[in-house]
Structure formats: C-alpha cells, structure tokens
Amino acid sequence: MTRLLRFAPAFASILLAACATPQAARQAAAPVEIGIVAINDFHGALEPPRQAVPAPDGMGGSAPVPAGGAAWLASAIDSIKAKHANHVVVAAGDLTSASQLASSIYLDEPAVGVMNRVGLEFNAVGNHEFDRGRRELLRLQNGGCEKNTTREPCQIEAFKGAAYKYLSASTITEDGSTLFPATGLKSFGTGASKVTIGFIGLSLKAVPELVSPDGIKGLTFADEADTINRAVPLLKQQGADAVVVLIHQGGKTTDDPDPNGCKGMTGEILPILARLDPRVDVVVSGHTHWAYVCNYGDVDPARPILLTSAGVYGELVTDITLTIDPAADRVVAKAAHNVIVQSPGYTGGRGAVPNSDRYPRFAPRADVGEYVQRYVDAASAYARQPVGHLSGPAEKPDGLASNTGGLLGNLLADAHLAATRDAGARIAFTNPFGIRAPLVPAADGSVTFGQIYAVQPFNNTLITETLTGAEIRQAIEEGLDDSGAQQMLAPSANVRVTYDMTRPSGQRVVALTIDGQPIDPAATYRVAINNFLAGGGDGYATFARGTDARIGMSDLDALAAWLAAVPVRQVPPEERTVRLDK
Incomplete structure (x- = not known):
C-alpha cells in the first residue's frame, strides 16, 4: 500500500449515513451508545514500568508523561466505564509473558488476576501467550495447578483461571477446530433498544516465527483477513449490529508525540485492513507497542474502519464510543481516544520524569494495589x-x-x-x-x-x-x-x-x-x-x-x-x- 493514513485527531468521529428506515421505527428506538474499553500488550506490568508516554506539551512539542501500573490502570478503566452506561472491556493480546519479575516467576497468574479484577471480558490470543506452550495457555484460561513448566504453579494462591474469554479465530488445532472460540457476542438493552456487538479475536499469522516451535506443535495459524471475513457474516446472522476485531497485529506511525495521531502509518496491519469485509466497524490492534487512533476511511472510503492501539504495559487505555441505530442494525457514529494512565513520576537513566498537569492523574485502585503488592512482596527476595x-x-x-x-x-x-x-x-x-x-x-x-x-x-x-x-x-x-x-x-x-x-x-x-x-x-x-x-x-x-x-x-x-x-x-x-x- 503506497498511501499513508492521515492524522486522526483525538475523539475523531466517523459519521456514517444510516439506511433509510420507517419513521415509526426510528421513533420507537433512539440510538444506543456503547463504550468499548480497550488495551493490548500488558505483558504482566504489575508495577509502574518506569517508562513514559511521549505526549503533546501544548507548545508544539512533546513531553514524557509517567504512566502505567496495574492499580492505576484499574482506576483509568473504571473512569472510562463510568462515562458509558453500556460498556465492555476488551484486549488485543500479549497480556502475559515478557513480564515483570513479580508476574513472570509466578507464571503470570497475577497478570490474569489483575485482568479479572478490571473486568476484562474478551482477549485475543497474541504471540507471547504461547511462550510457555499450548497446555500452559489452556491452564491460564481454565485454571488449576497442573505443572507445565519448570516453575511451580499456584505458589501464592489457588489459581482459578481467567474470568474473561480468550478468542483465537485463526489458531487451528489438529482436528480443524480453533484452540479457543473464534468469536464472542455481548448485548445491551432489551426490546426495540437491544443492540449486540460481535467480537472476532485472533493472533497474527507469523506466530510460528515468534515463539518456540515446541510450544505450538500441532497448531496452524491461518491468514488474518480471510479468517475475519469468514467470521463477519456468521456474527451478522447471530444478530450483531456492530463488528469489532481484536487482532494481535499492528502498525507504527512516524515519531508523532500524540498517542491519538495516525501520521505516516505503516505496518503489517495495513494489507489486512485493505482486504476486510466493509462491515467491520472497529479494529483494536497491538503487537507493535505503538499508540494510535486512525480512520482507515481516509485511505479507502469503502472501509471506514476505526483502527486503534493502546501502546504497551498498560500505559494507555483506548476509550471507544460506538453509536448504534437499533432499528437499522448498524453503527451510525464512532470515535476513539487514547487515555494516558498517568501514575507517579520517577527518575530514570534520562533524568526526572515529573507528572504533567495537562493530563489526568489517576489514584491507584486499592484492591488491585493490595493484590499486586502480595506478589511483589513475595518476589522481592529474588528482585533485591x-x-x-x-x-x-x-x-x-x-x-x-x-x-x-x-x-x-x-x-x-x-x-x-x-x-x-x-x-x-x-x-x-x-x-x-x-x-x-x-x-x-x-x-x-x-x-x-x-x-x-x-x-x-x-x-x-x-x-x-x-x-x-x-x-x-x-x-x-x-x-x-x-x-x-x-x-x-x-x-x-x-x-x-x-x-x-x-x-x-x-x-x-x-x-x-x-x-x-x-x-x-x-x-x-x-x-x-x-x-x-x-x-x-x-x-x-x-x-x-x-x-x-x-x-x-x-x-x-x-x-x-x-x-x-x-x-x-x-x-x-x-x-x-x-x-x-x-
């Protein structure tokens, strides 16, 4: 693809013309607003990663903003949920592995515990979810203390597994089935006001190049666009008014300090978008650890897809708003904004990184902070x-x-x-x-x-x-x-x-x-x-x-x-x- 995506401003709204419907039907049910709270590439970042998000400083430049940490992430997610009477929390993969010590030495059980506590409902399987092999990934979903690695599971507490659903539409097992469900549905409201969102979750086709072969023996990874396009009509048949793709693949922008920008977008996600069924409304992406909000309709007006990514390590959360006409069974407006999860300032190798008054500061959520501290304290003997x-x-x-x-x-x-x-x-x-x-x-x-x-x-x-x-x-x-x-x-x-x-x-x-x-x-x-x-x-x-x-x-x-x-x-x-x- 030679054309680059243009800058998509914060809360960029993509207004879509609704099909004509009878006046009585329009009056019977007003548009319904749904909030989608999206993250990706958490990588077991229980504590603030002492890494900053470059963000506009209001003077034409950028300044680093300290961000991340599970307890602060939980508060940021809660703040977005509070804006939307109807909401769902989703992720685009790599929530576990390549993690901080306090999560990794306990097989990322605490990372799953954090996601349970913030109310995650659907997560696409990324490549790092396979780092410890298929059986251990299945244990993360289903719970239990089966030992699949050299480390002992359930060292701190009995592990109950993920309360959210892993989705793996393109990960095919030996018998032709998917490793986890390909799709998920969530409905809001009743009667004439009921709307349903369909989710497709999948990893990138290149997983075999990114993980140990032993960990994925017997699995194949299908083409991303083909997989999505097969799932879209099935979700529509099941009553989905909107289709949201959670995919562990992404892109990068130029060195733009705005996490809500889309300047000079490149990457492996673009040829996938170019082939997607136009009925896809939103693509929540990841893998590249880049933050962006893009309107793919600037490249292809026939595919006005909203493309988002929330960077890495829980440093940002994407606030996505869909407005759905329940009579027309379609999305009539969509917008997104990346919220910086500002946490305490710190001093690193490049000097002090203070807090910024330009962006909200989040207080750590007490229950998540206490939960994380249990694992941090247990790991401290190793860490120190x-x-x-x-x-x-x-x-x-x-x-x-x-x-x-x-x-x-x-x-x-x-x-x-x-x-x-x-x-x-x-x-x-x-x-x-x-x-x-x-x-x-x-x-x-x-x-x-x-x-x-x-x-x-x-x-x-x-x-x-x-x-x-x-x-x-x-x-x-x-x-x-x-x-x-x-x-x-x-x-x-x-x-x-x-x-x-x-x-x-x-x-x-x-x-x-x-x-x-x-x-x-x-x-x-x-x-x-x-x-x-x-x-x-x-x-x-x-x-x-x-x-x-x-x-x-x-x-x-x-x-x-x-x-x-x-x-x-x-x-x-x-x-x-x-x-x-x-």
Missing part, C-alpha cells in the same frame, strides 16, 4: 539480590530506532560471548526486540537481579552453533529484509556491520567485519545466540540451519556473571552497527 555494578545507564534506542540494540544490546552481546567461549564461540548476536527494559544502576552503580530480569524476561538459553561467513551475512540480511518487522542484530564487540536500507531487500549489508577483518564467506565461525533465534524466531531462518549446536547457560545467568566478573562493568559505548541512509 545484587548481581554487580555498572558504570552508567545502559539503554537501547526508543521510537523508530527501537529496532537496534544500542548500548544495552552491546552489553548483552558481550555477556553472551563471554558465557559461550568454552563452546568455541567467536562472535555473538542478540535480537533488539527481545530487550524489554533499560538497565539503570542505582546511585552507587549497583544492579539487582530484578533489573536484569526485566531486561531479558524470557528465560532463554544460549546456543553456540557453527555457521559459514555467508550464512552469518544472510542471517543479518533476514533481519533487515522486507518480510516482517525489521531489526538490526546487536553484535559482540569484535563485529562491525554497515548497512543501507535504501538498497534492495537481501542486499542491505554493505560491510561486515569480524576481529577487524572482512568476513570470509567460505570460512566457518562459532556463533552464540539465544535458543529463540536458534529456532528461527523473528524470521531468522538461517540460524535454524546452524550445525554442531551446544546448549549453554541462560541469557539471564550470562548477564549476571558478566556483571559480577569485575568490580564495575563498563557500558560499551562504541557504535557497532552503522546505518548509511540515516
């Missing part, structure tokens, strides 16, 4: 353990440069190489998309286990394998090609990569050196990567073809050992990857 000292903040770039590793990527790659030398590793790479939090030491330079866990919360294992020089170059190209999201692997200190994104896909690596010498395409090298990449994750098919693989320690243990090996570990400052077209 010191692991070493760091010379300063180690972070990766944010915004449009978040697909590179930065100083933190350098640090991790060096730690992985040091941990795999005994397996013959000569170079190491890590994937920037797997880096989940900055590493900011305390005033005395100390770093805790809880902090390094937040950086790498996947419990990946390091794999050392043999690849040719040509295969290493090809693997780097796979991260930069036009198939899927693009990222530049973060390399160890002895590697330099120069690339140019204006060159043809598959030919973007301009120069590649190892130990100061150009890579030899015919020579073999021992390469250290995590098991996710070694399985072909993130589209790195070449890594899955490596030979003589040797399993090492976890990436978490490798980082802890690297930090502990010297009194103060220096943050590696050098630029190891250079992009020529910037």
